[in-house]
Amino acid sequence: MKYTLDNGKSVNIPTKEIEKLMSSLELSEKDAIDLWLCDNDYEEDEEQTELDEKAKKVKINKDIAPKKAQKERKPPKKVVSSEKQTLFNDILSNLTENYGENVKILTENKLISVEINGITFKIDVIQTRSPKK
Numbered sequence: 496m497k498y499t500l501d502n503g504k505s506v507n508i509p510t511k512e513i514e515k516l517m518s519s520l521e522l523s524e525k526d527a528i529d530l531w532l533c534d535n536d537y538e539e540d541e542e543q544t545e546l547d548e549k550a551k552k553v554k555i556n557k558d559i560a561p562k563k564a565q566k567e568r569k570p571p572k573k574v575v576s577s578e579k580q581t582l583f584n585d586i587l588s589n590l591t592e593n594y595g596e597n598v599k600i601l602t603e604n605k606l607i608s609v610e611i612n613g614i615t616f617k618i619d620v621i622q623t624r625s626p627k628k
């Protein structure tokens with residue numbers, strides 16, 4: 496449906512939308528056309544403009560509730576058993592005895608690196624927990 500505005504400009508309005516507005520809101524055809532023109536910014540409705548101005552004056556604070564400051568975490572406490580230390584030292588002394596300067600400690604009581612003929616090997620000493628009862 497073609498509709499000509501007051502300024503002479505013509506607008507193509509889908510008839511299905513006008514019929515839908517008429518049936519759902521129980522409007523006359525003229526009122527449905529006016530509503531469609533206002534909704535699609537071809538005309539201005541005084542009531543709608545007034546409501547827009549009121550809405551612009553309202554300030555909304557997006558951070559309604561202040562965020563709680565997170566507690567500073569304590570660094571994890573690493574407990575190394577004497578058995579693990581003994582095993583690590585035994586492995587390290589054996590590797591140092593056989594491969595000399597090619598042995599490096601990457602992580603104390605945990606990770607050892609050994610280079611043999613240009614190939615690097617890592618040995619990770621891991622202690623497993625006892626199962627829960």
